Amino acid sequence: MSDIEKKIGLLAGAGEVPAYFSRQATQKGIRIIAVSFSDKIHAELEPLVEKSYSIGIGKPGKIFKTFKDENITDIVMLGKVDKKIIFQPSFFDLRAVTFFKSLLSQEDKILLLGVIKEIEKEGLNVLDQKELLGEIFPAKGVLTKRKPSVKEMEDINFGIPIAKKLADMEIGQTIVVKNKTVVSVEAIEGTDKALARGCELSRGKCVAVKVSRTNQDYRYDVPGIGPQTMESLKSGGASVLAMEAGRVMIVDQEKVVEVANRAKISIVCV
Amino acid sequence: MSDIEKKIGLLAGAGEVPAYFSRQATQKGIRIIAVSFSDKIHAELEPLVEKSYSIGIGKPGKIFKTFKDENITDIVMLGKVDKKIIFQPSFFDLRAVTFFKSLLSQEDKILLLGVIKEIEKEGLNVLDQKELLGEIFPAKGVLTKRKPSVKEMEDINFGIPIAKKLADMEIGQTIVVKNKTVVSVEAIEGTDKALARGCELSRGKCVAVKVSRTNQDYRYDVPGIGPQTMESLKSGGASVLAMEAGRVMIVDQEKVVEVANRAKISIVCV
Incomplete structure (x- = not known):
């Protein structure tokens, strides 16, 4: 990515990656608007990013509106969470999600590409993490x-x-x-x-x-x-x-x- | 195998296969001379076969002599044991052997083919278990x-x-x-x-x-x-x-x- 001096939306799941990315990106002058799927992730990211929101995974409408209101066009999806359940109203817990994701991994690709298409319909572009974070x-x-x-x-x-x-x-x-x-x-x-x-x-x-x-x-x-x-x-x-x-x-x-x-x-x- | 109405030597390791084979072979009129690698296996096979010997795995000379004295030309190797340690004087226990075998499985093929060659040098022929026991x-x-x-x-x-x-x-x-x-x-x-x-x-x-x-x-x-x-x-x-x-x-x-x-x-x- 040549033009990284802009705001990026971060859809943040669990694990160490979203916080790590936020630190690295901020150091490089990238402004991060984070939407975390839980209050725990949100609390961790808040001091590291320009703005942080905690929005339930079952509220894609609210997520999209938040990014739009923040003038975000590019987002990055990071952390351990099943991105396909963004469009599901509720789920058990992360352990179940991880299990469910694992079990469906053959179909994962298709489902996640479906999610990315849905996100793109909202005018958002999903970024390649390798291009964003080449140095790691x-x-x-x-x-x-x-x-x-x-x-x-x-x-x-x-x-x-x-x-x-x-x-x-x-x-x-x-x-x-x-x-x-x-x-x-x-x-x-x-x-x-x-x-x-x-x-x-x-x-x-x-x-x-x-x-x-x-x-x-x-x-x-x-x-x-x-x-x-x-x-x-x-x-x-x-x-x-x-x-x-x-x-x-x-x-x-x-x-x-x-x-x-x-x-x-x-x-x-x- | 067309000509199965003869004596076969059985080199018997642990597990249920040698006893199972002995029962099936005896029913089909095949005469079995068994050499077991432990007294436990020997005790199990003795009632099922024509003759049974218990010879330590480290005594290939004695094993070959036994088969020769019994006019055996064809042998079958059955049961869970590392056949390559036939030519080693001693070893820890079956668990260690199984582990050792597993760990060396890439080389197993070559080593076991080496053992088969050694056996063949003694004038013995190692039989294909699938041909002997097609029905299972x-x-x-x-x-x-x-x-x-x-x-x-x-x-x-x-x-x-x-x-x-x-x-x-x-x-x-x-x-x-x-x-x-x-x-x-x-x-x-x-x-x-x-x-x-x-x-x-x-x-x-x-x-x-x-x-x-x-x-x-x-x-x-x-x-x-x-x-x-x-x-x-x-x-x-x-x-x-x-x-x-x-x-x-x-x-x-x-x-x-x-x-x-x-x-x-x-x-x-x-």
Whole structure:
């Protein structure tokens, strides 16, 4: 995005990403008008953004009106929430939502593209998160003090194309590899559980691999890792996190690398 | 195998398969000389076979001599044991062995083919279990009273080619599917754990899929399910077990189908 010196609407779900984005964007002079789906998210974002609203997920009319009143044309959708339920009056809780989203992930793409079309009908443009936040998608290289060993590089080179195939088959985007064997594969249980299982089955000292889908749509679905992922790898005793360069986000890279360095884990972007 | 009216050597590991095979073979008039890797297996097989020996896994010389003294030329390797450690003096326990085997599964093929070559050097021929036991690899059709619904057939048809791809990538051979989403993928944790995870994440009512690898070598590695698998599916609340016809073994089909019928699970071979 060449013209970023303007106001952006932020549709904020749960997790660390919306606050992280708000801090980064504000530092870059981007003005953020946030609409949070809960009071908790709203409270967290309020000090970080130009204006913050808390609007129930079941009130798309009010959300659109708020953005229009604020003269917003571009919005970004961030955080863990099922964007398709924007158009549903109510739902159980985030855990149920996450589960529901996972379970419907095959249809997710179509539904979310439907939501984006609805948003565009309202005159709003949904931005690509990778273009907005390019700097948090690390390029090729080792981010940590510890470099992977030759044997670990072999596991990385073994694992990356397999993880890409699984991602492109719309299964998971995370695997754990050891001795050129796929130890665990993420499906809908989520990254952290797949990593924990892989570390346990490997008895630690394994290589975690995280990749994007070839046709990843960065408007609504961004593969990423953060401090929590790194804590999982640390407690599981993993040796390496290998990520696809330029296509997987690190939220709070400073903290992630610090945890990795202390745990002597290598982070490698390939 | 056309000429089965002869003596066969059985190299027996743990699990229900060696005893099952011994019963079936004896009924068909095949004479079995069993070499079991533990006294426990030996005690179980002794009443079922013509002769039974218990020889430690670290004594291949004694094993070969026993088979030669018994004029055995054809052997079959059955049961859960790492066949490659036949040539190692000692090992921890079966759990460690199973783990070790799982972890090395990429190299397993090469190592086991090496073991088979060693065995062949001794003048012994390792038999294909599918040819010996053709009748326990069910052909196309529904084995249970309950037939899969149209929606379940869609999940089966969705899941089978995905499971085949994963199997051919040397990952697992079992997946759980629901609403055209892959809910869990087996890697090295084993079939039962992948099924339990898939059932839990699906909240039951899911389709379990089990397939063979395209180049499955049935001399040392046979994909199969048995009563224990069916009990896992029952307690997980699964609706359907879909297997690749003619290439996946059912151990104790009568009991498996009985459990499935009581639990209203469909077993479908496609």
